[in-house]
Amino acid sequence: MGRRHVYTIEDVPQIGTRYFGIVDQGTNIVEVRPTSLCPLNCSFCSVAAGPLEPRRWADFIVRKDALVEALKSVVKFKGGGVEVHIDGMGEPAVYPRLVDLVQEIKEIGGVSVVSMQSRLFVLDERRIEELAEAGLDRINLSLDAVDPALARELANAGYYDPGRAMALAEHAVRNTRMDVLVSPVWLPGVNDGEIPKIVEWALGAGLGKRWPPVLIQKYVPHKRGRNPKGVKAVGWTSFWKKIKEWEARLGVKLDWRKENPFGVQKRAPLPKPLEVGKKVKVRIIGRGIFRGEHLAVPVKLAGDPLTDRALTVVSPGRELPPGAEALVKIIEDEDNILIAKPEVIYL
Template sequence: MHRRVIWIGKDVELPLIGCVAFGIIDRGTNLLQIRPASGCNLSCPFCSVDEGPLSKTRITQYFVETDYLLEYAREIARRKKCSELEMHIDGCGEPTLHPEIVEIVQALSEIEKVSVISMQTNGTLLDERRIEELSEAGLTRFNLTINALDDELARKLAGTDRYELSRVLDAARTISESSSDLLIAPVWMKGVNDSEIPKIIEFARDIGAGKRFPALGIQNYLIHRAGRKMKGVKQMSWKEFYGRLKELETKFEMKLILSPKDFGIYRCDEAFPRNFRKFEKVSVRILAPGWMRGEMLGVAGDRTVTVVDAEGLQIGERVKVRIIGNKHNIYLARAL
């Protein structure tokens, strides 16, 4: 699918608070989610946000200008009432697609109160040089997704025959030998990669992942309304999921059931107030196409608002909307 590419801070100055696809998300802890880009180079059939080249719903890809992103990051860090912050670089897709990801890591590492910089990645764009650059720039931990050690299954779960498992495994080994830590984060899909999870645990242990933090962050496959769903695959109940993790903990003598405390995460009030209440009527100026088909992005005050069911709305138009979602300062609205 052909997509528009929009640079936030260059093509359009949308606030970096308010949209789930880009910017900064503060969920009321000492961890801030830094989202420099949307979009992905893989099309995983279980993707919770239907990203990647095979997406049927995502029509826009966003990149945030580095200086614009850092301006917001510094201000939010200054406002947070906690002494140790983690800047977690993630996104609705693959953050290493941003061409200045090394510069972003370097600048984040220089912000006062920032003690940890972590990044979620599928590893496909990492080589020895890029890993060294990111590590030297101050990246504390790579959260690397590996869902299978079987080549054929790994390609299937990446949604592309171009997925090179050997490259990702080499990246994992290189990271484990660097000054950065490595956490391997597989998604456990019941009936799909059950036999791969023990192999991944053994691999993580053998290469020395988890020098400072846990070596593994095994995730349960969850079905999301706006995500892709694997045919015939059901979500494992949490009781079963944690029960099976407990069995693996005993077998491998490794901690696999994790909590925020394992990463030094604790409650810390949001830096900015929620400007709009749910069901409140707000005037929004439309500035850009939305991430998903049928959406537009607008600005109300200093917040970005995603307007759904927005067919017919034009760039530059001012419309009245009703806020239908405001959790964590992420705003969804519907035109009146």
């Protein structure tokens, strides 16, 4: 099967791939992805992260300076009042320069909120305090079960400790300026009994100082994700019916659809220099995250982080060597995530 490659990304455009960098969906919330590494193997992971996933053949870590420099241009383009949300195809808490990254993001003019999605358990109290001092405003805690045995089973990792994550979240809300919201994924038939326990814990622990304390996520099967047997995805009507049931039973607001508590505003999306159907000559940098995928960069770059793009080149069954050049055709361009197929390969 071969070993997984781990790439450190520096001189590669930070927009264009879902593996790392910056993802914009045309709002004032900009997602930043510093790494695709994750120590867990959650059975329902939408991005199939973790060390046990056989479909992954590469992971990525971005050099902080490259990411921050590109982000400065994006925030300027977006105007003021930007929330930068640190997330990605992995666990951001394992990023080695996380505290520095948060601090430098917070120092960018026009950034009003810095938030991060995390399972927290790899951090400690001191690191939580450092993140708060660096300017992290909110942690979105991923927690799907408080029962340790079930949590470990769902994470497919005996070393995962939900109690540790909860203790760190409590430390954050009680001893720092940061807020924490908990965002469990409801897996129908699997963790139904855990959701009320998570809600009660969140309220008792004082989560939701500035934002909602709990945001329950719907389990949505993804083509590239892990979709556990025995979990039936419900439709949106059934999902909101269940949320309303929990709201009534627990006496707490869980449906925030009307309030816009995160202040999401529509903003101009980033320019789209490469669109479906366009052909471009690229250089292969190395593997992409999933087998058959490669990371590539156009041979000609403008040197402008707002318009330069990285691309994912799919070539199933054939690994393209780093340095090879290819003429590729863009087949997907949603939100500037560019997927391309090779037409001619120059080895």
